Amino acid sequence: MDALLEVRDLKIAFDSPRGVIRAVRGVSFSLCAGETLAVVGESGCGKSVLCKSLLGLLPHRGRVAGGSILYAGRDLAAMGERELEGIRGKEIALVLQNPMSALNPSLPVGSQIARAARAHGGISRAGAKARALELMALTGISEPARRYGDYPHQFSGGMLQRCVLASALACGPKLLVADEPTTALDATVQAQMLDLLRDIQHQTGTAILFITHDLGAAARIAGRVAVMYAGRLVEIGTAEEIYHDPRHPYTWGLLASVPSPEGTGELFSIPGAPPDLLHPPAGDAFAPRNPWALGVDWREEPPLFRVSDTHYAATWLLHPDAPRVDPPAGIGERRVSAGG
Numbered sequence: 001m002d003a004l005l006e007v008r009d010l011k012i013a014f015d016s017p018r019g020v021i022r023a024v025r026g027v028s029f030s031l032c033a034g035e036t037l038a039v040v041g042e043s044g045c046g047k048s049v050l051c052k053s054l055l056g057l058l059p060h061r062g063r064v065a066g067g068s069i070l071y072a073g074r075d076l077a078a079m080g081e082r083e084l085e086g087i088r089g090k091e092i093a094l095v096l097q098n099p100m101s102a103l104n105p106s107l108p109v110g111s112q113i114a115r116a117a118r119a120h121g122g123i124s125r126a127g128a129k130a131r132a133l134e135l136m137a138l139t140g141i142s143e144p145a146r147r148y149g150d151y152p153h154q155f156s157g158g159m160l161q162r163c164v165l166a167s168a169l170a171c172g173p174k175l176l177v178a179d180e181p182t183t184a185l186d187a188t189v190q191a192q193m194l195d196l197l198r199d200i201q202h203q204t205g206t207a208i209l210f211i212t213h214d215l216g217a218a219a220r221i222a223g224r225v226a227v228m229y230a231g232r233l234v235e236i237g238t239a240e241e242i243y244h245d246p247r248h249p250y251t252w253g254l255l256a257s258v259p260s261p262e263g264t265g266e267l268f269s270i271p272g273a274p275p276d277l278l279h280p281p282a283g284d285a286f287a288p289r290n291p292w293a294l295g296v297d298w299r300e301e302p303p304l305f306r307v308s309d310t311h312y313a314a315t316w317l318l319h320p321d322a323p324r325v326d327p328p329a330g331i332g333e334r335r336v337s338a339g340g
């Protein structure tokens with residue numbers, strides 16, 4: 001299948017008074033139409049910056065320092081603001097963690113969704129209202145006609161995030177970028193929202209790039225998972241491969257830190273902290289936190305080794321000459337079941 005999005009060797013840097021921060025350091029992946037890919041990693045690994053770069057929304061002082069972002073064959077990284085405006089919302093839509101940041105508190109929610117439907121033209125006022133009501137129903141807002149005129153503060157957090165999703169879907173985007181869309185919600189509402197995203201993906205065929213720090217949330221929705229660490233992609237594979245046959249010690253650590261569905265057992269957290277991206281280390285950035293680090297890890301960054309056609313991991317443990325190391329007991333069997 002042809003890729004809808006193809007990110008090639010993407011590098012993103014921030015020019016700070018202390019020097020250049022290398023936030024994304026050569027990331028490549030592709031996403032096909034209708035597919036859901038979760039990008040997972042700890043805070044600061046570069047997930048948000050990566051997804052903002054897709055919409056040309058990098059924060060002040062942030063810039064694409066290399067590589068390309070091919071969307072339907074066109075390089076978003078090389079586009080000017082005008083061209084990007086034509087793509088944002090219409091082709092690629094964004095849902096962020098805080099729904100209030102996406103909505104105007106002083107306008108009825110329904111009319112904001114209708115306005116999003118009209119943003120790229122070709123639809124009448126009445127048509128936009130009908131479309132907004134349809135989208136409110138699609139995203140699980142009961143009695144849309146009654147709630148159309150309600151203001152943001154009249155909705156709960158979960159319902160508001162559904163409204164934001166309705167607004168994001170208004171122009172029928174081919175790609176939905178969702179950056180921690182469920183993080184601010186409590187566990188039950190979070191699970192409902194993930195199921196909704198999955199249903200919508202099935203119904204509309206929109207591809208989803210789902211950004212999260214939570215491998216448990218990713219399991220509920222993603223067909224493929226990419227794990228990021230210190231601005232690099234360290235493992236990528238199908239959900240089945242990542243949850244049941246993970247190969248990177250960082251992925252093992254992330255999996256061990258997912259709470260069990262019963263909420264029992266001790267919660268693991270990976271000791272140490274990610275490196276300072278002002279001065280990225282010479283070798284494998286994960287080496288200081290990796291109990292299985294080899295001598296070579298301190299000198300040379302590992303390439304992505306092929307595990308299968310769909311599964312790659314950047315760890316020297318996959319080198320043919322590396323000693324055999326098995327994942328810690330239980331990793332890949334417990335805690336998370338891929339595919340919800």
Ligand SMILES: Nc1ncnc2c1ncn2[C@@H]1O[C@H](COP(=O)(O)OP(=O)(O)OP(=O)(O)O)[C@@H](O)[C@H]1O
Pocket residue numbers: 014016021023041042043044045046047048049050059060061213277
């Ligand atoms: N506005 C900024 N100015 C300077 N550096 C920044 C800025 N935004 C991000 N960075 C750098 O980019 C790195 C990646 O940030 P990013 O927000 O993408 O991480 P993240 O994985 O999404 O974490 P979080 O979940 O906390 O948002 C940060 O560690 C920081 O060094």
